[in-house]
Amino acid sequence: MALKLSLTDSISDERVTNAVGPEKTSIWEITCEAPGYAAIARREDLSRFRQIVRRTFDRIKEVHGERCEVLIFPAAAAACRIESGRV
16 A cells, blocks of 8 residues: 655645556545645644545545555655644
8 A cells, every 4th residue: 555645746646656566556646736845834734734635544444454554755844844744
């Protein structure tokens, strides 16, 4: 199972499947209306992002099970990468 963090740029599904192999992979994505470096501009944005990541991980566990391996494909600022690792 793969999770795309498409905040500073878009990540194609093809890029994910090329990296993980041709087997069927469930691909999830967290993105915003207009990916770019201004997507997370304030602390409130980062806090909201953390909440979204937490809910997404909870949903992934519901669908794929508690022990599901999640491969993360980040196109996100360093602060977002750090926050997603803290969740």
